[in-house]
Amino acid sequence: MSNRTTKLSAAALAISLAFPATAQDxxxxxxxxxxxxxxxxxxxxxxxxxxxxxxxxxxxxxxxxxxxxxxxxxxxxxxxxxxxxTETAGIKLALENQRRAMLASEAITAIAANAADDAAVQAAYDANFANVEQEGQEFDASHILVETEDEAKAIAEELAGGADFVTLAKEKSTGPSGPNGGALGWFGPGMMVEPFQKAVEAMQPGDISEPVETQFGWHVIRLNDTRAKTAPGLDEVRDQITEQLQKEAVEAAINDLVKKADITRIAPEDIDTSVIENLDLVGN
Structure with missing residues (x-):
């Protein structure tokens, strides 16, 4: 072999090693x-x-x-x-059940994937939220939470005398909202424990309540404002809508498939149903 041929072969080998493996590899x-x-x-x-x-x-x-x-x-x-x-009858049956379950799961995944595109989610949002008049009010309230009724009465007296609610809340409230001046933000009917909710619903914006007892302690409440209940934004309920659309689609598909299928089944009254407990029949 000539020296030129040897050099060419070496060069070819170097080039081949420099490239990554092909897709076939x-x-x-x-x-x-x-x-x-x-x-x-x-x-x-x-x-x-x-x-x-x-x-x-x-x-x-x-x-x-x-x-x-x-x-x-x-x-x-x-x-x-x-x-x-050995592969017992029980193992064979379990494998058949597992295969059936896995294929059914794939079918459910495919049905659900096609059930909640953007258009379907938007239509469901419009029908159930955006175009539906929301009933009830929402409340913006603050509170000061203490352990005893006497403490709550003393705070109510200070507030009646002109003390600043936010300052007292930061100083004396034992609740997690204390550092924020007692602010609870907006909430709707049923979102607070009953005694607290009832007290708020009977108040007018700017009112400060008498002490109210709940399982958490004694509250002095200030109602800051009220507003008509508004529909949540689409992004707030997107997951909820998607889940509901998928659930409905899967249920409808299953019902349709079962309806179309040629099915025979033994009625419970035609067999001793206690046999379902007899695992000896499959060798377990």
Missing amino acids: APTADTVVATVNGTEITLGHMLVTRAGLPEQYSQLPSTVLWEGVMDQLIQQSVLANSDGI
């Missing part, structure tokens, strides 16, 4: 990653096992996950094929 789900007594374990087996691990495993490095999943599959393989282990 990339691993696929069918790539065999281990064999156990001649039985193949594929990358697909590992991927499905990895997908079933708890969320906290996603924080592990891929090398640790790889070794852990590989060890699990190898151990399962040697155990499954160890002496005295």
